[in-house]
Amino acid sequence: MDDPFVGGDSREVEKVIAKFAGDSGDGIQVFGAQFTLSTAIYGNDFAILPEFPAEIRAPAGTTYGVSSFQIQFGGIDILTPGDSPDVLIAFNPAALKINLGNLKPGTLIIINENEFDEINFKKAEWKSILQGEENLDDILAKYKTIKVKMNDMVVEALKDLDISHKDKIRTRNFFALGLISWIFDRPLEPILDFIREKFSKKPILQEANERALKAGYNYGETIEVSYRIKKIKIKKYSFEPGRYRYISGNEAFALGIAALKEKISIPIVFSSYPITPASEILHYLAEMRNFGIIALQMEDEIAAVNSAIGASFAGALGITATSGPGLSLKSEGINLAVMTELPLIVIDNQRSGPSTGMPTKTEQTDLLFAMYGRHGESPLIVIAPISSGDCFKAIFDAARLAIKYMTPVIILADQYLATGAEPWKIPNLDEIAKIDGKYWTDTKNFLPYTRDENTLARPWVKVGTPGLEHRIGGLEKSNIYGKVSYDPQNHDFMVKIRAEKIRRAQNDIEDLEVYGPPDAELLVLGWGSTFGHLREAVITSIEKGYPVAHAHLRYINPLPKNISEVLKKFKRILVAELNLGQLLLLIRGMFTVDAVGLNKVTGTPFRIVDIKYAIERELINLDKEGKLSKHIKVETGKEEKGGELKYAVN
């Protein structure tokens, strides 16, 4: 974005990236959510990235206590929360300090000047300022800075109200919201609605916050004069008509399960154990008792998966949700569901590992674990939703496949999808197809391991049905009869038939689509949550005239039927993922194609520049190797560099 903030008239821009950062105790996430809602109602597309400190109550003012919220919004299809912000609101020195490394010159920075004092510089351990080596103004010289004494402003605006000084100071978030609403021309109504609802029992606080919000908005008019800052008009996005809401991945999972309950003919048992970043799913579902939803909190991850399996054996659909460490503990249980061929859904919100790792940071490092992290040959279906809203659909896809193929399904989401949010077009609930949890009922011809001709699934019996009493378990069973069997031929057969069964699920999944020009020579291949980032980078590369395309896997196992055909069309496949090359290993192992990796494990999503740079580098390489059908001129993305990513060829 080229400097829309300064100048004569207010300008209209396509998109903006804003970031709000402050102390985790300061309500930054509420601030972000409110701004997001008014942005949605204004009519922009957006994507957000909330970031939380690891500690629940980190000491105030410290860098590790900073909580932040980034939003990209605009009049075009917004696919990611964006890289570096155009506008940063820093509520204290710590918030400014940790963001400086990622700011472009010219960024508009708004600081609450009241908090930029010696005490807070100390808390932020800002040595260069404390020791007088540099001062704040020098540091901020490269940027456009608005210093606002927010505390003073709200105290002044509320001076005649009979509330404590502390309560007055607390309203400063709404002051800042008012100011930012003015800058971006957002409506105040949704925020006013929120204030009225939140403080409905305390009219005086309602009054105070309303006043602070309006004071912030009015302050905008004065900065227009004193800083020559202009109101920014942002183009509206022409959404497809329909009803929209703002949804996080965890909300989408929970709502998906609630919707599934209405659409499925059998009971659902959700059983889980608290773990970051999946606990929210349990919270939402526990709240929904009046929907008849059974959400259990078990004593551990192991009990959670095993009780879900027990429920599935009884004739319900067992669902559990976890993150990496929990998936490790669930391995044995998932294997039991593979062996007993029972439906089961396991949601894995991947987070940085190994071990406890960085629980609040994102990564795609469980892919091979989901595929192979169980003893024995243990195939199952792996679905990787590509956006927060897609988590809703993933529940339905998982349920359909789990029941149809009598198999566990792992849904590989991650922290970014789980806690990030986007505007989501609400599907028409009436149009979602019902799911039939068909049980076997024929008492005459029942054998527990007979198989459906097409799907190879074994029959599912509702426990309690007279005449169908049978026994299954973790020991290998003879095909058809389901008796304990140590027969070598039978085991060989069963191992293969379990694998073949999962392969046949290919018949029920979408083909891999390619986005890009027909003459593209480089394919960027990704999976799961990186969809938005890869697509955005590929779109801008195509705009530059580069022969590049994007394909994105939503199913890791089985892979789409046409994948081999798609991959073979390209000179090179750039497999981009937030790990050290796990999908790359699979692709290289399964297909004879020229595949290289773009990998990063920083605990954060890709930055668009990193991907663009990798695309350019790879095109230059292909050109040098004489593999492109025509010579192209590639400008390297050097001027955009400065990121933490070193492009790596695996």
Next chain:
Amino acid sequence: MLSTEVKGEGSPQQVLKYTPKDFDSGETVRWCPGCGDFAILNAVRQAFAQMGIPREKFVIVSGIGCSSRFPYYMNVYGFHGIHGRAPAIATGIKVANPDLSVWVVTGDGDGLAIGGNHLMHAIRRNIGIKILLFDNRIYGLTKGQYSPTSVIGQETKSSPYGVIERPADPVLLALSQKATFIARAIDYDIKRLSQIIIEAGKHQGTALVHIYQDCPTFNDKAFEDFAGKEVMSEKTIEVKHGKPLIFGKNLDKGIVVKDGKPHIVKLGENGITEKDITVYDETDFYLNFIIANMHYPAFPEPIGIIRRVREPTFEELLYMQIEDVKKRKGVGNLEKLIYKNSWEVKGGDNSKKI
């Protein structure tokens, strides 16, 4: 043929005619000759035949170990799970369908070592599952290592110089979690064992039945000192609700609980009569605790129903809460929930939230 009118858990009251044979799956039983599991299998088949519960409503879940082969031998629904996890699997089954009579067969290794956590939490929740814990004080299936209930000094393959760990006490563990049904029995004492199993089956809530089970192959005659045919009436005491704590071949000994401690007394000695003997109360937690603390050789080993109280079960509370929240908040409306804070976009223009 037996005809009973016992009201089984979740089943309609009905007359069902079963014999133990009806519960035989026909599978060849593969325990070692002389294994105590055979007797328990017989007792369970007898009990199930008498409970008035339709056969299809029974589910037996097990973990891993010799005892965990149990489900294969019973002609009911069965699930042979993984090591230690049977209580968790059974919890899922019971929650999904509270109408079923759900049984867990576990052992001292499966239930108290690898699965100790699940056992404790199942009991704490009072979920309606019946847990038969076969205690042979040894790992049989893995061929003879010491288990959590092995006694100090016991020589096994993994404790060649004697066990140095104190043994676990499953009954005290259950009591610590305020179990609502706890009983103890001896494998070959089939009549009393099957009676206890029937009572466990009728109980609403978690039932734990601790069964001393002989493993002739790896821990032969471990219980012989107090459970042997010759000595059982002298060295064990069958506790019965509302009855004085009397034991001995000639019913000439009793237990008097005084100052929070049990004392063995002889009837007729020092003027002691039956009236002086403590009357057992299966609902009195403190008395349950004192009696459960008695062990051979200092005391006769208590058998029978040690504790039984009726408390709300997990599944009752769960389904009640669902109804209660429906009443308080109204039956959940999915559209309303999904549409919360939503906004309408009409052809190209972006109008307001409705």
